[in-house]
Amino acid sequence: MNPTIELLHNHVSVRSYAPEPLTDEQREVIFRAANQTSSFSLLQAVSIIRITDPELRKQVRALCVDQPYIEEAGEFWIFCADFNRNHRIAPDVDLSYIEFLLIGAFDAGLMAQNALTAAESLGLGGVYIGGVRANIEALSDLLELPEYTIPLVGLCLGVPAGEKAGLKPRLPQSMVLFEDRYRTLDRDELAEYDRIVLDYYEQRPVKAPFTAKKVKGWSDHVQDHLERSILPGMMDYLNKQGFARK
Numbered sequence: 001m002n003p004t005i006e007l008l009h010n011h012v013s014v015r016s017y018a019p020e021p022l023t024d025e026q027r028e029v030i031f032r033a034a035n036q037t038s039s040f041s042l043l044q045a046v047s048i049i050r051i052t053d054p055e056l057r058k059q060v061r062a063l064c065v066d067q068p069y070i071e072e073a074g075e076f077w078i079f080c081a082d083f084n085r086n087h088r089i090a091p092d093v094d095l096s097y098i099e100f101l102l103i104g105a106f107d108a109g110l111m112a113q114n115a116l117t118a119a120e121s122l123g124l125g126g127v128y129i130g131g132v133r134a135n136i137e138a139l140s141d142l143l144e145l146p147e148y149t150i151p152l153v154g155l156c157l158g159v160p161a162g163e164k165a166g167l168k169p170r171l172p173q174s175m176v177l178f179e180d181r182y183r184t185l186d187r188d189e190l191a192e193y194d195r196i197v198l199d200y201y202e203q204r205p206v207k208a209p210f211t212a213k214k215v216k217g218w219s220d221h222v223q224d225h226l227e228r229s230i231l232p233g234m235m236d237y238l239n240k241q242g243f244a245r246k
Helices: 001-007 022-037 056-063 084-089 098-120 136-142 187-203 216-228 232-240
Strands: 046-050 075-082 127-128 149-157
Touching: 001 098, 001 127, 001 232, 022 232, 046 098, 056 075, 075 098, 098 127, 098 149, 136 149, 136 232
Parallel strands: none
Antiparallel strands: 046 075, 075 149, 127 149
């Protein structure tokens, strides 16, 4: 196994950070890795907002479900799908089709993943913050995001404090990788995976309010998270920003 594969196989989210900033060199290496990510037809429809002002970081934290590591991490970046640049270059093109939103979302996810992988290769750690979408309109106003630009995910980066958590069990290959055709959910396999997830959480010490505390298994986790992840005003917000009208 080469070092890159080993790094990817051992990824864990880090939610506790030492009070150390990243060096300029580390930050530049991480950005270059993100910026070199594959981009749909070289549209490069992503912008990164690096939050450095302490007061602004505090306000962002409040809008992102008040997750403390947003302030504690050495760096906090927000990855945005950004077609505002493209719009200024080609103002006559109708960007309200949902395909452009999908392109921006996919590219932003790829860039965020490359940034985290680069950081982990430097001995750093990180965690994604989906909470940037919890109060997305207020956050967009705070960051002065223009039309055709939306925040999709945040990324905390920093020096891990203490030992990293153990690997969280993922779905088995048989439930994820199919050959030729889609295979519907096998309830026996699901029951076995529920048992594995339950064992993991029962043995994992709870150190933060955002760590799963009462999970009975993956199925319960999915039920709970799907219910809590509904954001009723999202379509209106996307339309306001110029996306997903068609």
